[in-house]
Amino acid sequence: MAGGLLLGGALAALLTTALPAQGPTDGFEDPPPDKIVIKVATVNGSGCPAGTTAVAVSEDNTAFTVTYSDYLAQAGGNSDPTAFRKNCQLNLIVHVPQGFTYAIASADYRGFAALQSGATGTQRASYYFQGSPSTAFRTHPFNGPLNDNWQATDTTDWAQLVWAPCGVQRNFNINTELRVNAGTSSASKVSFMTMDSTDGDISTVYHMAWKECPGK
Template sequence: MAGGLLLSGAVAALVTTALPAHNPSDVFDNPPPDKIVIDVATVNGSGCPAGTAAVAVSPDNTAFTVTYSEYLAQAGGGSDPTAFRRNCQLNLVVHVPQGFTYAVASADYRGFAALQRGATGTQKASYYFQGSSTTVPRSHPFTGPYNDDWQATDDTDWAQLVWAPCGVLRNFNINTELRVNAGSTSADKVSFMTMDSTDGDISTVYHLAWKECPSS
């Protein structure tokens, strides 16, 4: 997975997050026109074995996506005792045009869950820039019986946005986790939760906010 990825038209149909009416004056709707390049520095975790996670940037620079192909947690039946929890840690180098900085304004997580009656599932995520504090992890619970696609969205108030430092290149780290608890389900029943896709239609989408860096 390591190496540079020039990211272009894989996600042209992304829906961008609307901007509030009273943004700070240096925050603007229009992202810089030059393409963003993302280098995937490292990928670690039981939910994203080597070669199973991919990153792409929308053509208009308003978002980037992470797509997984083997991100699945399960419990019950003959499941491996460690399979109830799966996680992924992505370390990304995000190259942005000079004079600009970005923040993650919102994130959309998607997948599929098949939870038996009495079982529960949880999706959890956090992110941070190298050298900065980790954002408070956000969790989204799901309760069985459940057998459908799922979606969870994390929105951040503009005043609470965490901006990439200007003038220095800091890696961007994303931590995600899925957990499934069999609970009171019959011991022979399997419950599972995925954050993966075999056809590229299900991705985690990180919507970006932009602003200009102060003049030096």
Template sequence: MAGGLLMSSAIGVLLATALPAHPSPSAFTDPPTDRIVIDIATVNGSGCPKDTAAVAVSEDNTAFTVTYSEYLAQVGGGAPATAARRNCQLNLVVHVPHGFTYAIASADYRGYASLAAGASATAKASYYFQGSPQTASREHPFNGAYEDNWQATDTTDWAQLVWAPCGVQRNFNINTELRVRAGTSSPRATSYMTMDSTDGDISTVYHLAWRECPPA
């Protein structure tokens, strides 16, 4: 994989909570033993038509995955202009065992890209809890010529983790976007980018950090 395709960036502060703003690593705890459950409340976007996105939680409660089956942005090859940008917004209901709260420590995105020389693409993601006025976004650029799996990672420093508020249900929203640009590539060239991979592996993994809530 070409250098620079695997990138890390801080997600940043998205929501102020009642928990301390700068927890130390020693404040973290092991994941709860009771299974967490994540339901999709709503799903919208051209990149995730009905029944093409799914969520699954790891058995050890350390991560959850999102898979897509029709998430593809494309230019050329007779594709309409609207196909150059695809997006998906997931509104997730995260059922957390009593006494625990969670934060997104990192997110791994992957897919496949076929970019002609002179073409480019961008994978974009943002995260926020329901009710938050702030949204932080990160973009990962890719340049042609390129034809292979791609991967990008967003990582949050421990001091900047944003925790779900204790004792209150706040849905977690994930917005993603793929955009492909023809640039200086040949008018006859086809370029595309997907949010999945040719071997069918998991496309997106969200890694969780856990803390115990303070006594009520």
């Protein structure tokens, strides 16, 4: 059997949108039927102060949502000199049924950007398992003038997915970053970039891909 579940970020209407079923050659396989447990080991970073981050697993245990409420980078005007870059690193403990492994196939990010002419913004993310030399990086640049919602999707080809090691518990790390550079914009005007939704929170849902471990 093969299938794929795609959950959007930010907007609630997209949180239950499903992709049509796909064949194994498309890179998505059905998740194992037993319960998947995801717990937050640590949350660190200027974009996720204590009490502003939560992780929830979908009802069918095929994806997880990371929600923030205070994640904004800005530059220009009276902005704090350190406010141009905000980041958040999540260290997650993911338990999957015996004989299965998983990888993060893709992730959707949405937010709002108010970039003055000459200013730039960047959304960046990296994904890696604790102790693994393989780290996947994705970067999305944005140029001013821009005063609108933004969206970015990180997608990894099936052959390039970084899988959790079979039979070994390794914490999974997600490090996201927002960066704003005032550039040639007016020094008196503020440019900012945030990941947010209609209710003021950031909701990012990560798409999981599954496969059986060798010898199962």
